[in-house]
Amino acid sequence: MNIEMIEAAALRLQGHARRTPLLNAPLLDRIAGRRVFVKAECLQWTGSFKFRGAWSALTAMPPEVRRRGVIAFSSGNHAQGVAWAAALHQVPAVIVMPADAPAVKIANTRAYGAEVVLYDRLTQDRDVIGAALAAERGLTLIKPYDEPLVIAGQGTVGLEIAEQAADAGIVTADVVTCCGGGGLTSGIALALAARAPQMRVRPAEPAGFDDTARSLAAGRIERNAALGGSVCDAIITPQPGQITFPILQRLCGPGLVVSDDEALHAMALAFAHLRIVVEPGGAVALAAALFRADLPDTVICTASGGNVEPAIFRTALERFPG
Amino acid sequence: MNIEMIEAAALRLQGHARRTPLLNAPLLDRIAGRRVFVKAECLQWTGSFKFRGAWSALTAMPPEVRRRGVIAFSSGNHAQGVAWAAALHQVPAVIVMPADAPAVKIANTRAYGAEVVLYDRLTQDRDVIGAALAAERGLTLIKPYDEPLVIAGQGTVGLEIAEQAADAGIVTADVVTCCGGGGLTSGIALALAARAPQMRVRPAEPAGFDDTARSLAAGRIERNAALGGSVCDAIITPQPGQITFPILQRLCGPGLVVSDDEALHAMALAFAHLRIVVEPGGAVALAAALFRADLPDTVICTASGGNVEPAIFRTALERFPG
Numbered sequence: 001m002n003i004e005m006i007e008a009a010a011l012r013l014q015g016h017a018r019r020t021p022l023l024n025a026p027l028l029d030r031i032a033g034r035r036v037f038v039k040a041e042c043l044q045w046t047g048s049f050k051f052r053g054a055w056s057a058l059t060a061m062p063p064e065v066r067r068r069g070v071i072a073f074s075s076g077n078h079a080q081g082v083a084w085a086a087a088l089h090q091v092p093a094v095i096v097m098p099a100d101a102p103a104v105k106i107a108n109t110r111a112y113g114a115e116v117v118l119y120d121r122l123t124q125d126r127d128v129i130g131a132a133l134a135a136e137r138g139l140t141l142i143k144p145y146d147e148p149l150v151i152a153g154q155g156t157v158g159l160e161i162a163e164q165a166a167d168a169g170i171v172t173a174d175v176v177t178c179c180g181g182g183g184l185t186s187g188i189a190l191a192l193a194a195r196a197p198q199m200r201v202r203p204a205e206p207a208g209f210d211d212t213a214r215s216l217a218a219g220r221i222e223r224n225a226a227l228g229g230s231v232c233d234a235i236i237t238p239q240p241g242q243i244t245f246p247i248l249q250r251l252c253g254p255g256l257v258v259s260d261d262e263a264l265h266a267m268a269l270a271f272a273h274l275r276i277v278v279e280p281g282g283a284v285a286l287a288a289a290l291f292r293a294d295l296p297d298t299v300i301c302t303a304s305g306g307n308v309e310p311a312i313f314r315t316a317l318e319r320f321p322g
Numbered sequence: 323m324n325i326e327m328i329e330a331a332a333l334r335l336q337g338h339a340r341r342t343p344l345l346n347a348p349l350l351d352r353i354a355g356r357r358v359f360v361k362a363e364c365l366q367w368t369g370s371f372k373f374r375g376a377w378s379a380l381t382a383m384p385p386e387v388r389r390r391g392v393i394a395f396s397s398g399n400h401a402q403g404v405a406w407a408a409a410l411h412q413v414p415a416v417i418v419m420p421a422d423a424p425a426v427k428i429a430n431t432r433a434y435g436a437e438v439v440l441y442d443r444l445t446q447d448r449d450v451i452g453a454a455l456a457a458e459r460g461l462t463l464i465k466p467y468d469e470p471l472v473i474a475g476q477g478t479v480g481l482e483i484a485e486q487a488a489d490a491g492i493v494t495a496d497v498v499t500c501c502g503g504g505g506l507t508s509g510i511a512l513a514l515a516a517r518a519p520q521m522r523v524r525p526a527e528p529a530g531f532d533d534t535a536r537s538l539a540a541g542r543i544e545r546n547a548a549l550g551g552s553v554c555d556a557i558i559t560p561q562p563g564q565i566t567f568p569i570l571q572r573l574c575g576p577g578l579v580v581s582d583d584e585a586l587h588a589m590a591l592a593f594a595h596l597r598i599v600v601e602p603g604g605a606v607a608l609a610a611a612l613f614r615a616d617l618p619d620t621v622i623c624t625a626s627g628g629n630v631e632p633a634i635f636r637t638a639l640e641r642f643p644g
Contacts, residue, residue, distance in 0.1 A: 021343060023365065026406070027433050042597040043345065084348070104594075104644060111349050268632070272426075275364040275628030277597035306597030310590070310639040317632040322426060 001148055001247060003194035006155035006187065009056040013156055016088070017052050018044050022164040022300070028273040032290045035298045037168065039161055040276050042306025046112070048234070048282070049157055049184055049304050050081030050144075056153025057142045058085045066091050068138040073126050075101040076234055077305050078144040083114035094139060096130050102233075102309055145183030146241035154184040158191025161300055165196060172198045176256060176285040176301040179203030179212050180235035182244030184304060189251035199300075203248065204256040204288040206232040206263065206281070211239050212248065213255025221245055231260045231312060234281030234305055256288040256295075263287045267313065268320035270303065279308035280316075323470055323569060325516035328477035328509065331378040335478055338410070339374050340366050342479075344486040344622070350595040350612075357620045358611045359490065361483055362598050364628025368434070370556070370604070371479055371506055371626050372403030372466075378475025379464045380407045388413050390460040395448050397423040399556055399627050400466040405436035416461060418452050424555075424631055467505030468563035476506040480513025483622055487518060494520045498578060498607040498623040501525030501534050502557035504566030506626060511573035521622070525570065526578040526610040528554040528585065528603070533561050534570065535577025543567055553582045553634060556603030556627055578610040578617075585609045589635065590642035592625065601630035602638075 023038045041049040058066060069092030072082040079095045086093035093114040097106055098121045110116050117133065119126050134141060143150060161175060175192060177185040182203070189201040203212045209230050214222045223239040230236055240248060258266075263280045266287035270278045278286065285301035345360045363371040380388060391414030394404040401417045408415035415436040419428055420443045432438050439455065441448050456463060465472060483497060497514060499507040504525070511523040525534045531552050536544045545561045552558055562570060580588075585602045588609035592600045600608065607623035 018343070021340070021365065025367075027430065030433070043343065045347075047597050087348075107644075108349065111352070271599050271632070271635070275369050275599035277593050277599060310593070310643045313593070314636045314639050317636050321632045322429075 001151055001190055001243070003190060005148060005152040006159060006191050009149070009152035010156045010159055012059040013052060013055055013153065016055055017156065019160055020044055022161065022168065023274050023276065025273040028269060031269060034295065036289045037165070037170070037300045038270070038274060038286060039157060039300065039302045041157060041302055041304045042276055042278050042282060046077070046080040046084045047305055047307045048077035048081065049154055050077040051085060052156055053150035053153035053183060054078070054081035054085040054142060057147065057149040058089055060149050061140060065140055068140070069093060070142050071096065071130055071134050071139040072142045072144070073130060074144060076105045077307060079105065079109045080112060080307065082142050083109045083112035087113040094133055096126050104309060105307060145181035146243045148243065151183050151187045151244065153187070155187030155191045157184065157302065158188035159195060161188065162192060162195035165300060170298055170300070172296070173298040173300050174253065174295050175199050175201045176204050176288050176299055177201060178235055178282055178285045178302050178304040179205050181237040181241045182212060182248055184302065185252065186244040186247035189247060193251050200253045201251060202253045202256055204258060204285040205235065206230045206284055207257050207259050209236050210255060210257045211237070213257055215240050215245060216248060216252065216255050232263055232281035232284060234279055235284065256292050258284050258287040258291065262291050264316040265320045266290055267316040271317065276303060277306040277308065277313065278303045279305045280312065282306060323473055323512055323565070325512060327470060327474040328481060328513050331471070331474035332478045332481055334381040335374060335377055335475065338377055339478065341482055342366055344483065344490065345596050345598065347595040350591060353591060354612045356617065359487070359492070359622045360592070360596060360608060361479060361622065361624045363479060363624055363626045364598055364600050364604060368399070368402040368406045369627055369629045370399040370403065371476055372399040373407060374478055375472035375475035375505060376400070376403035376407040376464060379469065379471040380411055382471050383462060387462055390462070391415060392464050393418065393452055393456050393461040394464045394466070395452060396466060397555070398427045399629060401427065401431045402434060402629070404464050405431045405434035409435040416455055418448050426631060427629060467503030468565045470565065473505050473509045473566065475509070477509030477513045479506065479624065480510035481517060483510065484514060484517035487622060492620055492622070494618070495620040495622050496575065496617050497521050497523045498526050498610050498621055499523060500557055500604055500607045500624050500626040501527050503559040504534060504562045504570055506624065507574065508566040508569035511569060515573050522575045523573060524575045524578055526580060526606040527557065528552045528606055529579050529581050531558050532577060532579045533559070535579055537562050537567060538570060538574065538577050554585055554603035554606060556601055557606065578614050580606050580609040580613065584613050586638040587642045588612055589638040593639065594644070598625060599628040599630065599635065600625045601627050602634065604628060
């Protein structure tokens with residue numbers, strides 16, 4: 001992985017991915033006690049940065065391979081990103097989703113034109129289902145994070161942050177990312193190492209699912225004890241990726257951990273002061289920027305997705321009304 | 323009023339007002355049955371387009387006049403826009419607000435540094451209070467809409483729509499605006515008449531408070547029967563302005579009227595598909611774009627503000643969950 005791959009992805013994304021705004025608000029800064037800038041990827045197509053990686057991967061395929069279609073495993077944002085990127089290319093997309101994925105995410109993935117294959121997480125093996133479908137139809141698998149072309153696509157968020165921060169007169173800052181498998185985080189870290197080397201990337205995770213923070217501290221990949229039980233579903237992964245982790249290890253500062261309550265509180269504050277809709281997993285970086293002490297005067301954070309069940313959003317507003 | 327005044331305001335706003343994105347979403351288009359583009363002024367400083375007009379007025383004042391400070395009457399978005407624009411100029415702002423204005427709007431206006439003077443709408447006359455304060459302290463009144471410099475500031479939304487629509491390949495469209503006193507609508511209409519004359523502006527209002535639609539149909543200014551009782555508080559005004567109405571009459575198509583329920587439904591759909599927070603009065607244009615039949619294949623609408631009580635937003639999500 002290198003900066004040239006991210007620059008190449010940026011060229012492929014130009015005019016297709018949205019250049020999302022870097023937002024801030026005086027009253028939010030006052031709450032945080034520091035300057036907080038939010039890269040609003042919830043405003044990206046399909047409501048998360050995942051569209052970038054999907055588009056990057058699809059546009060790098062030889063046309064005759066792409067034409068046969070793509071397959072992805074996902075319960076949420078990667079599913080929607082791949083589905084819409086494939087629809088724009090008018091090629092088939094099959095998304096293998098757990099039957100208990102949020103109904104709205106299944107419905108949206110179908111609405112973007114993908115074929116959704118549901119499986120039972122307790123009794124069925126998604127890899128077996130996916131391998132059979134891929135072989136039968138000649139589909140190409142697009143992995144959610146441990147794939148260089150996907151990392152390159154997510155890294156375009158970092159290129160934009162470097163440019164937008166320069167426009168805002170920001171020279172040094174910690175850049176806090178919402179971190180699952182590390183695709184977004186490693187992509188941003190690579191981009192900033194090349195374009196804004198005074199900035200330091202720090203991954204943020206939900207408490208109890210801080211595999212990346214623990215792996216960085218231990219110097220080796222550590223796993224999460226569980227794979228469910230956080231409201232931050234979008235960024236719960238078993239462990240950092242084989243490709244992403246060495247990049248994180250080389251380029252990132254220590255991980256940050258927030259509680260589910262802090263993520264919900266950050267959602268309510270983003271609602272009130274930035275007027276954007278952020279999902280819990282997409283709000284952990286903002287929560288860290290607002291509520292963690294060991295950060296500098298200026299923090300840039302990703303609001304990486306906005307696909308949230310209305311009932312969860314209502315709960316956030318009810319619990320943190322002002 | 324002419325396009326040169328809007329261009330001059332745009333120069334004064336450059337680097338100070340946010341260039342808000344023009345958003346759209348494939349699944350929203352499917353619901354609407356047409357292409358819908360949303361100018362997301364809820365992402366503007368202080369959460370509404372009102373910052374533009376306030377900044378335009380403040381920056382056009384002679385420095386010695388501005389230094390003495392400004393005064394405004396408002397229960398909401400104009401209050402916050404003037405308060406923050408004055409704070410950035412480090413000049414005093416006095417905002418005369420009804421004591422029963424939403425608590426969060428009073429709190430925010432104070433947080434932006436303004437002095438808030440509350441009055442009782444039943445027993446006190448705000449004009450008397452304001453005139454006394456203005457005379458005593460030498461404050462300059464910034465009217466919310468019937469003021470050329472304010473209209474010029476709001477018109478910069480129209481300049482941006484013309485540019486962003488051209489970038490998106492849109493040639494003809496109806497441009498639906500959230501219309502109260504007509505400052506935003508007349509400003510956009512003037513800008514588009516000069517820069518995108520194939521586009522037609524149509525004001526949208528809540529049912530029962532459709533003074534502009536009725537005035538346009540009658541060919542003379544008509545008043546609303548009541549001044550309260552709609553959830554769309556931000557755009558309830560007694561009647562179109564003396565300056566704004568002749569502009570609307572010359573340049574706008576017929577008005578559009580939506581119910582409070584349709585505005586809440588539009589808020590819920592903007593939440594789900596655009597991931598932006600829109601207040602009821604800021605959602606009437608989107609509601610018209612989604613639910614009115616007499617509009618063309620392509621509609622651009624303003625999401626003019628996002629300062630909404632959490633309880634009202636929760637109600638919108640509860641009633642229109644998907």
